Amino acid sequence: MTVQETPSTASGSGGRLGCAHTRSHITDSAFSGLGYSTAASRRIFCDMCRYQRWLDVEAALATAQGELGLIPGWAAGLIGERARVELIDLDQVHADIQRTRHSLVGLLNALASACPDGAGEYVHYGATTQDIQDTGQALEMRDVLDELDRLLRPIVDRLADLAEEHAATVAVGRTHAQPALPIGFGLKIASWVDELLRHAERLVAMRPRVLAIQLFGAVGTSASFSPHGRELAARVAARLGLTSPLMAWHSARDRVAEYVMTLAACTATAGRIADEIRTLSRPELGELDLIWQPGTIGSSTMPHKRNPDDCEQIVVMSRLAAGQVVSAMATMGSEHERDSRSWRIEWACVPDVSHYCLRAYETLGSVIDSLVPNPGGITANLHRVHDQVATEALMLALAPHLGKQTAYRRVYEVSQQAQSKGVDLRAALAEQPDLHPLLTTEELDQVFDPAHYIGHSVTLTRDVVTAARGWLRTGGLTEE
CATH class of the missing domain: 1.10.275.10 (Fumarase/aspartase (N-terminal domain))
Known part of the structure; x- marks a missing residue:
């Protein structure tokens, strides 16, 4: 680090050190910048x-x-x-x-x-500044989407492998952070893949809308390009690899707003995946392991710490990216034929959401590469709540004898009492003279075997894996 790049250490000391004060945004920080941007995003927006x-x-x-x-x-x-x-x-x-x-x-x-x-x-014959800068921004957005394509493909590939491998691994399904019903563990991972595939569709669909040139002159009439305004725009668009829109969008900023919102949504999904990995890798749950890299430090005072720092940073990126949506929506309130109050907001929110999105996906790729499901931990957690996750199966087994509503009421009463007393549900059921005789031992064995109640988990997971494989074969986000 040169003296000019060294941050000031005290008020007014920058002048004495000769600091040029060239770094002020978080993405440029010598201390934190690598956590908020990538080499590609810094290249695109330098x-x-x-x-x-x-x-x-x-x-x-x-x-x-x-x-x-x-x-x-x-x-x-x-x-x-x-x-x-x-x-x-x-x-x-x-x-x-x-x-x-x-x-x-x-x-x-x-x-x-x-x-x-x-x-x-x-030079610049007949064009207006916004023609050039909007078109340049479209080229930047295209480069970001291309980079997101590169990052997303191996993530989907690896997650599809994990989903397929654990399609039939019986696990606790949770709702509201509490045990609910059994699922195939692969179904959880497949839900991540399925969401990523929908983003892939969005990213493909928005390219022709969003990646458009701006070349219509000062107020959008193309008067300065007469008589070849339409043909000129088409030729410039073809030369730059962008689309040629029907008319100027100096004040119609929906294209850029769509870009920001879509990248924010993509980043939110990365945050959801990372946060669940963070939770499932906690020692109390232990359903996922993250390979630890020697030399990584989790705490300056607690030597034992192995913090899920990458997962947490992805969540940070998702929250920061979401914040850019408010700015993007504000750009859509332009006035008359051009209005720099909206346009200049994009100069901040487009780079920022791009930095955060690419950083989230580059980090997520590393997390996924280090991700190892722990069948022992998955099974142990399931065993601890095996009777709780059997209540729906028990209710449906009793319904032909009692009616569904009555069966629900009785299972509710017995299961809540069992939880309050800390006893096994099946044992509590045996003490209910109106219920226990209704089911055979074989029927009860099946009711209380979680593997018999994962529904279509395996099929649903494999359907998503098949869709992922097809998407990967067709070339990812880039249009054919």
């Missing part, structure tokens, strides 16, 4: 890469305008050649930003200066 994306859009615009005769072909060629960040005077760009208080004009001036023979006069 200033230099953003400059290059804007230059890519300007190059695509000039090239298409040259093809359509809107600007001279020779000028278009020179603009395309010079639209490289390494050829731009960034000192000039930053000085112009300070002078003009405008986010793009400095880059445009520097690009124009870098183009010889007067070609710079045709």
Whole structure:
């Protein structure tokens, strides 16, 4: 770490250390940043890469305008050649930003200066700033979705393997954090996979809607591109790999709001999975084990600690991502044909939700790779509550003799008494002269055997596994 990167250690000390104060957001923190972003997300949203994306859009615009005769072909060629960040005077760009208080004009001036023979006069011809920056943001969102694809596929693959392996492992199903009924343990994992697959569908479906260029001029009429406005937009979109929308969306921010909300929902699912892993790996439950890496420290004062830190961090990401939805919804209140009050909110919430989502899934991948179901712990927990999880089966077995409502009332009475007294339900049932004679020993054995009451757990789990395998074969999130 250089002196310029070193955080201040006391009020006013930054100046004495020569600190440039270049790190202030949590994603840039030397202490915590790796927990809130990934190498890919930092690459996608770094200033230099953003400059290059804007230059890519300007190059695509000039090239298409040259093809359509809107600007001279020779000028278009020179603009395309010079639209490289390494050829731009960034000192000039930053000085112009300070002078003009405008986010793009400095880059445009520097690009124009870098183009010889007067070609710079045709830079940004007929476009408005939001055309370029919205299109650049669409390219950033596309890169995030591509990275999410890369992270999601191995997670689904590994979880599908675990679900299939434990489809028939009998476990306690819980509702409201209390024992409910028996399930196949694979069914729990399959529910995670099933939710992830629905997100995969959402991510595919939103790509053509969300990943759209913006190229319609100052108020969305394309007057500055006449007579080729529609054709110009189509050509630029094709060159950039984006869709060409029917009209401008300077004030219609639903596309970006959809992106933020969808990524927040994806991150929420990662949080749900991680939180359940965290809970099931507690020593009191011990149904899941997380492989511990030597050298990892859980506490500065308690040497024994092996904290589920990664699971907790994923939950943190899910909560932070959810917070970005409020900002995204606020962007949809734009006024008239353009309104920077909405637009500029996205400059914060789009990168943030992207950082948090990618960090959650990169960390979740590591968690899943280290995840080992513990059949011994699963069975031990089931044994402790085996009579409680048999109450529905017992009620249904008695229903033909008593009627369903009466059977429910009697099983309720007996089971609640058994729990209050701390006695076994089957033993309590034997003391009920109106109930015990109604079922044979063989019938009672089946009622109190949890393996006979996991329903369609195995089939349901395998259906999800089959769907996951099919999705993985078709190429994941990327459209064919």
